[in-house]
Amino acid sequence: MGILDKFDAVRGAYNEARSNGRDPFSVRFDVIKSATEGEIGGRSVTLMGTNNYLGLTFDGACVEQAVQALRENGTGTTGSRIANGSYGLHVKLEAELARFYGRKHAMTFTTGYQANLGIIGTLAGRDDDLLIDADSHASIYDACKLSGARVTRFRHNSAKDLARRLKHLEGNPGNRIVVVEGIYSMHGDTAPLKELVAVAKEAGAYIIVDEAHSLGVLGKKGRGLAEAAGVEDDVDFIVGTFSKSLGAIGGFCVSNIENFDVLRVACRPYMFTASLPTSIVASTIEALRQVEKGGHLRERLMRNSRRLYEGLALAGFTMGPEITPVVPVKVDDAETAITFWNGLLQEGLYCNLVLSTATPDGKPLLRCSVSAAHSEQQIDEAIATFTKVGQALNAIPKPAMAAAE
Amino acid sequence: MPDADLDFIMGELRKVVKQPEDVRPEASVTRELGLDSLAVMNLIMVLEDEFDILIPMDKLADVDTVQDLATLTGSLKSQNEDECA
Ligand SMILES: Cc1ncc(COP(=O)(O)O)c(C=O)c1O
Numbered sequence: 001m002g003i004l005d006k007f008d009a010v011r012g013a014y015n016e017a018r019s020n021g022r023d024p025f026s027v028r029f030d031v032i033k034s035a036t037e038g039e040i041g042g043r044s045v046t047l048m049g050t051n052n053y054l055g056l057t058f059d060g061a062c063v064e065q066a067v068q069a070l071r072e073n074g075t076g077t078t079g080s081r082i083a084n085g086s087y088g089l090h091v092k093l094e095a096e097l098a099r100f101y102g103r104k105h106a107m108t109f110t111t112g113y114q115a116n117l118g119i120i121g122t123l124a125g126r127d128d129d130l131l132i133d134a135d136s137h138a139s140i141y142d143a144c145k146l147s148g149a150r151v152t153r154f155r156h157n158s159a160k161d162l163a164r165r166l167k168h169l170e171g172n173p174g175n176r177i178v179v180v181e182g183i184y185s186m187h188g189d190t191a192p193l194k195e196l197v198a199v200a201k202e203a204g205a206y207i208i209v210d211e212a213h214s215l216g217v218l219g220k221k222g223r224g225l226a227e228a229a230g231v232e233d234d235v236d237f238i239v240g241t242f243s244k245s246l247g248a249i250g251g252f253c254v255s256n257i258e259n260f261d262v263l264r265v266a267c268r269p270y271m272f273t274a275s276l277p278t279s280i281v282a283s284t285i286e287a288l289r290q291v292e293k294g295g296h297l298r299e300r301l302m303r304n305s306r307r308l309y310e311g312l313a314l315a316g317f318t319m320g321p322e323i324t325p326v327v328p329v330k331v332d333d334a335e336t337a338i339t340f341w342n343g344l345l346q347e348g349l350y351c352n353l354v355l356s357t358a359t360p361d362g363k364p365l366l367r368c369s370v371s372a373a374h375s376e377q378q379i380d381e382a383i384a385t386f387t388k389v390g391q392a393l394n395a396i397p398k399p400a401m402a403a404a405e
Numbered sequence: 406m407p408d409a410d411l412d413f414i415m416g417e418l419r420k421v422v423k424q425p426e427d428v429r430p431e432a433s434v435t436r437e438l439g440l441d442s443l444a445v446m447n448l449i450m451v452l453e454d455e456f457d458i459l460i461p462m463d464k465l466a467d468v469d470t471v472q473d474l475a476t477l478t479g480s481l482k483s484q485n486e487d488e489c490a
Contacts (some may be wrong), residue, residue, distance in 0.1 A: 134446070134450070144462065150461040150463065151461055151462040151463065152453075152459045152460070152461055152462065153446060153449075153450065153462070155450065165459060168458075168459050169459070356441075356443070362443055362444070
């Protein structure tokens with residue numbers, strides 16, 4: 001038995017996905033020209049699957065800060081902060097994050113994935129119970145494994161199911177830790193955070209909110225769902241990423257909890273990996289500043305999201321449950337999804353193909369993510385492209401048929 | 406009433422597998438019946454509701470066959486009853 005034989009089923013599915021045209025899992029752009037445009041094979045492609053919610057990747061001030069830091073501090077830190085020490089910019093970014101969230105403590109990680117591994121995996125120990133939303137991101141699932149805690153999933157966005165489970169755990173000696181997300185990365189729906197927080201607090205549980213897709217997007221100041229829902233005081237830990245709205249890479253956690261800094265010498269995904277290069281840190285500090293004063297960007301982002309969502313719904317597609325910048329189109333089966341995705345790319349539109357195991361209900365998705373940087377014309381063209389390809393594949397009714405009905 | 410539990414589990418499995426006739430107590434849930442990790446976790450939630458138990462994810466490491474699953478839910482149910490007693 002070969003060492004990779006256990007992946008036969010995955011390999012089969014992967015080969016099938018590739019047999020239909022391009023390999024959806026290794027698209028190669030010749031060049032990325034802006035936050036919303038790239039080129040593949042000499043042809044222009046509109047980017048509508050890059051989580052670049054505020055379009056800051058090419059922001060002049062962010063780029064300038066990064067370049068300056070790069071020149072001053074070099075390309076990398078070549079080690080972890082525990083071993084090699086921190087640069088001034090690391091400390092500054094943490095102070096800025098703490099100030100932005102109005103919290104006492106902040107800690108940065110090299111990716112958002114590692115922030116979840118580090119925070120969830122370290123906070124929850126053997127005697128503790130982790131209760132995670134069933135639709136949680138892979139990094140949360142992996143963090144659970146790392147923690148060694150008892151883990152149960154509650155029904156997606158169900159405060160009632162969470163309450164039932166917490167009741168079961170009443171009297172257990174360990175801590176109970178609830179983990180939810182701000183905006184769910186695949187279906188784009190938000191958590192009913194007020195209800196979930198109330199249930200968690202009632203049971204004396206801690207609550208962690210992963211604002212990966214909601215930082216910069218929700219809340220008046222862009223702090224995410226906890227701000228928008230008015231429950232920041234009751235959320236014990238917020239984790240997030242610099243890789244989406246902030247247009248860079250990295251992860252973080254903020255909290256008011258006492259003795260937070262012990263995590264710096266207890267949290268292995270913080271201690272045993274190299275820290276962020278200061279060019280990234282510098283652009284992130286600038287991006288955070290722009291998020292805070294970015295009310296106009298959030299308004300544009302929401303206008304664009306609504307335009308795309310409503311346009312696609314009107315064309316007859318099955319959409320996600322809520323309008324946010326994550327706009328998924330549900331497709332019946334993997335074969336159609338793959339052909340559809342290829343057709344879109346052929347027509348110059350890039351979105352994400354999500355096959356069943358990564359989606360909560362097992363249905364494949366063509367997942368779009370909208371940016372404040374998209375023009376109305378780009379959104380309208382995307383709707384037209386979806387409609388054209390969808391009609392050709394009979395995924396939605398053709399106009400003549402629709403009229404005849 | 407372990408037999409009733411086993412029947413319930415087999416009934417739920419028959420709803421989701423491609424070949425319902427393959428569902429037997431000794432069938433391997435993932436290898437023979439072909440459930441992927443998502444399908445397993447969804448089944449677990451149904452069982453948690455039906456039997457009013459929590460099935461921690463690490464407990465699934467010991468589950469291979471349908472019978473293993475019934476044994477696991479049975480032992481969690483009796484733990485529940487002990488606690489209530
Ligand atoms: C909910 C959620 N958490 C964490 C991450 C990980 O973020 P990063 O790309 O910074 O590793 C992602 C992004 O993929 C995500 O969707």
